[in-house]
């Protein structure tokens with residue numbers, strides 16, 4: 001008994017050492033203050049460029065008040081899954097608002113974006129005669145969703161529409177599902193959504209779009225990446241977006257045709273077998289949606305900060321990846337270099353996350369600078385000055 005325990009544990013220790021040797025150990029940082037550009041991290045005040053709160057809504061007083069009121073009206077938890085007794089009016093109100101906002105027939109609310117993605121692809125492409133076509137840089141939750149599906153998997157090089165077209169031409173699958181991030185989470189670039197949509201039409205495929213990083217930020221009134229690219233709510237599209245990023249609260253939704261959403265409701269395991277999100281969060285998100293839609297000034301300010309950062313970083317020895325979004329990755333290449341720069345910034349009171357494999361491909365470690373409408377021009381100027389000094 002003792003011996004087997006010893007073997008089990010020494011195996012884990014050896015694997016942890018391997019991670020450490022490769023510079024891949026991850027560390028949590030404890031925040032002693034709410035999500036905001038100015039945070040207290042383990043006792044130290046830092047200016048953070050590390051969250052996905054792109055519009056600065058996580059600390060919005062009206063949304064906090066809506067959350068508190070939601071808890072008073074609806075309780076602290078939903079008590080059950082949606083299909084048992086956990087589907088409250090607060091959830092349904094938010095679903096109706098999201099459907100209206102995105103223009104799709106119907107929406108389904110999920111507790112997290114990870115669960116929402118796990119619901120879509122494996123439910124649409126469930127059999128061995130089906131096929132999933134995925135961008136190589138898709139988010140981990142989309143990759144895991146494709147793995148859960150029993151369909152054949154095809155991964156095309158990032159953004160390579162000619163490669164995708166060739167794969168689709170050769171496919172005899174009964175159901176084809178094309179899956180892509182809209183804004184790539186670690187690169188900040190936008191998928192060629194119009195081409196993806198045309199290919200989906202031509203090959204009669206479903207198009208599953210994860211707009212975690214475009215929702216609220218891009219498009220008229222923040223309606224997201226599809227709206228930004230002029231693509232309307234087509235029945236072959238299933239749109240997923242998270243609510244814990246620009247919307248500032250938590251959870252996610254999938255929008256689509258009434259038929260597709262009803263099918264997910266009936267069949268998607270990560271919808272059926274999990275407790276519904278606390279209704280107060282739905283109330284807070286409904287409030288957030290109202291603010292996000294009306295408050296264009298936040299998006300205008302964010303765009304100005306993006307321009308400021310890109311202009312200020314132009315002369316650095318490290319390359320900023322081409323990105324028009326709030327995600328601005330500074331390429332370092334080696335893991336050690338990314339970590340070293342992150343630590344040097346940290347010592348100057350600035351927090352930018354270093355992103356390493358397996359989150360990104362080997363040799364492409366980077367600092368993921370994440371901007372928010374809650375930053376000021378002065379904040380961005382401080383980051384640029386520190387990077388210039390360290391270069």
Ligand SMILES: Cc1ncc(COP(=O)(O)O)c(C=O)c1O
Pocket residue numbers: 111112113114115117139141181185210212213242243244251252
């Ligand atoms: C592109 C993308 N999709 C899905 C998710 C998962 O969303 P959630 O954090 O709500 O689980 C994330 C990030 O967390 C993401 O970046």
